[in-house]
Amino acid sequence: MSESQAKPPKIVTAAILVIGNEILSGRTKDANLHYLATGLTAIGIRLMEARVVPDIAARIIEAVNALRGQYDYVFTTGGIGPTHDDITSESVTRAFGVKLIKHPKAVELLTQHYGDANLTEARLRMAHVPEGASLIDNPVSTAPGFRVGNVYVLAGVPAICQAMFDGLKGGLSRGDPVHSKTVSAHVGEGVIAKDLGALQQRYPGLDIGSYPFFRQGKFGASFVIRGTDEEMIGQAAAELRSIIRALNADPIEGETPA
Amino acid sequence: MSESQAKPPKIVTAAILVIGNEILSGRTKDANLHYLATGLTAIGIRLMEARVVPDIAARIIEAVNALRGQYDYVFTTGGIGPTHDDITSESVTRAFGVKLIKHPKAVELLTQHYGDANLTEARLRMAHVPEGASLIDNPVSTAPGFRVGNVYVLAGVPAICQAMFDGLKGGLSRGDPVHSKTVSAHVGEGVIAKDLGALQQRYPGLDIGSYPFFRQGKFGASFVIRGTDEEMIGQAAAELRSIIRALNADPIEGETPA
Numbered sequence: 001m002s003e004s005q006a007k008p009p010k011i012v013t014a015a016i017l018v019i020g021n022e023i024l025s026g027r028t029k030d031a032n033l034h035y036l037a038t039g040l041t042a043i044g045i046r047l048m049e050a051r052v053v054p055d056i057a058a059r060i061i062e063a064v065n066a067l068r069g070q071y072d073y074v075f076t077t078g079g080i081g082p083t084h085d086d087i088t089s090e091s092v093t094r095a096f097g098v099k100l101i102k103h104p105k106a107v108e109l110l111t112q113h114y115g116d117a118n119l120t121e122a123r124l125r126m127a128h129v130p131e132g133a134s135l136i137d138n139p140v141s142t143a144p145g146f147r148v149g150n151v152y153v154l155a156g157v158p159a160i161c162q163a164m165f166d167g168l169k170g171g172l173s174r175g176d177p178v179h180s181k182t183v184s185a186h187v188g189e190g191v192i193a194k195d196l197g198a199l200q201q202r203y204p205g206l207d208i209g210s211y212p213f214f215r216q217g218k219f220g221a222s223f224v225i226r227g228t229d230e231e232m233i234g235q236a237a238a239e240l241r242s243i244i245r246a247l248n249a250d251p252i253e254g255e256t257p258a
Numbered sequence: 259m260s261e262s263q264a265k266p267p268k269i270v271t272a273a274i275l276v277i278g279n280e281i282l283s284g285r286t287k288d289a290n291l292h293y294l295a296t297g298l299t300a301i302g303i304r305l306m307e308a309r310v311v312p313d314i315a316a317r318i319i320e321a322v323n324a325l326r327g328q329y330d331y332v333f334t335t336g337g338i339g340p341t342h343d344d345i346t347s348e349s350v351t352r353a354f355g356v357k358l359i360k361h362p363k364a365v366e367l368l369t370q371h372y373g374d375a376n377l378t379e380a381r382l383r384m385a386h387v388p389e390g391a392s393l394i395d396n397p398v399s400t401a402p403g404f405r406v407g408n409v410y411v412l413a414g415v416p417a418i419c420q421a422m423f424d425g426l427k428g429g430l431s432r433g434d435p436v437h438s439k440t441v442s443a444h445v446g447e448g449v450i451a452k453d454l455g456a457l458q459q460r461y462p463g464l465d466i467g468s469y470p471f472f473r474q475g476k477f478g479a480s481f482v483i484r485g486t487d488e489e490m491i492g493q494a495a496a497e498l499r500s501i502i503r504a505l506n507a508d509p510i511e512g513e514t515p516a
Binding site: 021022023024025026027028029030033034037038039040041046047048049050051052053054055059081082083084085086114118120121122123125126157178180189190191192193194196197200207208209210211212224226 | 279280281282283284285286287288291292295296297298299304305306307308309310311312313317339340341342343344372376378379380381383384415436438447448449450451452454455458465466467468469470482484
């Protein structure tokens with residue numbers, strides 16, 4: 001194997017916790033997981049797990065504690081609004097075993113946004129965070145998210161969740177970037193599988209995935225080679241093209257057109 | 259509270275386990291979670307949790323065992339194809355601590371579909387299931403899923419996953435159907451929150467969710483009342499309409515138009 005394997009890549013990991021009955025009942029189609037997955041991958045952070053749990057404190061606490069102990073970062077979405085079913089802040093606070101406090105800066109932001117007269121008790125709930133938390137900017141509708149330890153608590157409304165993430169991502173530790181190369185072909189997965197498995201074995205430092213498709217009446221598969229060593233990816237891709245040609249098919253660079 | 263609370267509803271629960279690096283890297287947008295969530299809800303089964311894990315045996319085994327012990331049904335998607343990265347069958351087999359066997363009926367189906375000459379060793383991998391498993395029909399591309407214990411192993415390709423689920427769902431135990439009623443209004447969540455919380459407290463047997471929206475330049479929220487007792491839902495909805503009117507807004511039946 002190449003020498004670059006001697007130096008292990010810097011790996012930074014993350015998990016996502018989607019909180020909300022509406023996702024589990026099917027009422028709402030989650031839009032945040034894919035956005036965060038793509039955004040984390042783009043900055044060299046490996047999303048290792050995602051969970052969806054209902055608006056039940058015990059389930060949120062259990063998931064937050066399971067994930068924050070296992071991964072470098074945890075991002076939660078949902079449950080930080082002003083209504084009775086928004087229980088993420090209290091639950092995360094309990095997961096950390098700290099006190100729930102009214103954050104002075106959050107109160108100030110909400111007062112500016114709503115005005116004293118309209119700052120209802122319910123809206124003030126959105127200023128409550130775990131003791132020691134720092135606020136996450138909400139450029140869309142003011143009410144902030146927060147970070148406590150390695151847990152980032154974001155809104156569920158996609159436009160707000162995404163704006164919060166875009167604002168905070170510059171401050172995250174990045175791992176070595178993961179590069180990928182996709183080669184597709186009109187070959188059956190079951191025909192190429194043996195050679196593909198052998199290719200994976202020759203490149204244990206890379207991660208080779210096979211994704212079948214059926215488009216415009218033709219079946220085939222896209223093969224995605226991922227890893228931190230671009231040169232090694234290039235070598236594996238060259239071997240893959242040879243494998244495809246040996247099966248009397250043409251390697252197509254990238255995903256096949258839809 | 260009404261007498262119907264005396265009789266506890268029959269509750270049947272489920273979890274979904276999405277298996278695949280491609281979802282976590284953002285390459286692929288999961289389409290199965292929402293389909294299964296909607297399908298389960300429609301037949302009175304409560305989806306209580308979903309997880310997404312990578313193609314790593316230890317993570318699959320851990321998740322399968324955590325979920326199958328906690329919920330009545332577990333549905334997995336992905337990782338049952340013929341390539342080296344398809345490790346769901348082996349992993350589920352290890353989770354159950356049984357032997358991986360070649361299922362005679364699966365071999366027969368694959369032989370019919372591919373013909374003897376094209377039934378590669380890789381394709382034969384798709385006939386491997388945990389000992390004691392029964393097959394799940396794949397009307398799209400033949401290679402079957404399987405059920406072992408309370409775990410249903412489905413394909414990841416959405417058309418196949420969905421066809422497998424549609425074929426098997428008639429055989430699942432159903433809980434009492436969960437009904438829901440949605441009333442929307444152009445009111446701020448922070449304005450209605452107090453009354454809404456009190457309404458939830460008056461109806462502990464129901465589950466009242468509040469989902470803010472911003473459409474056509476107007477903000478508001480949809481309030482979803484869910485439960486097994488339709489009469490009780492009707493009463494709570496009537497009270498909710500009164501609450502909305504008392505705030506000088508008009509209750510809108512259903513979700514607001516997009």
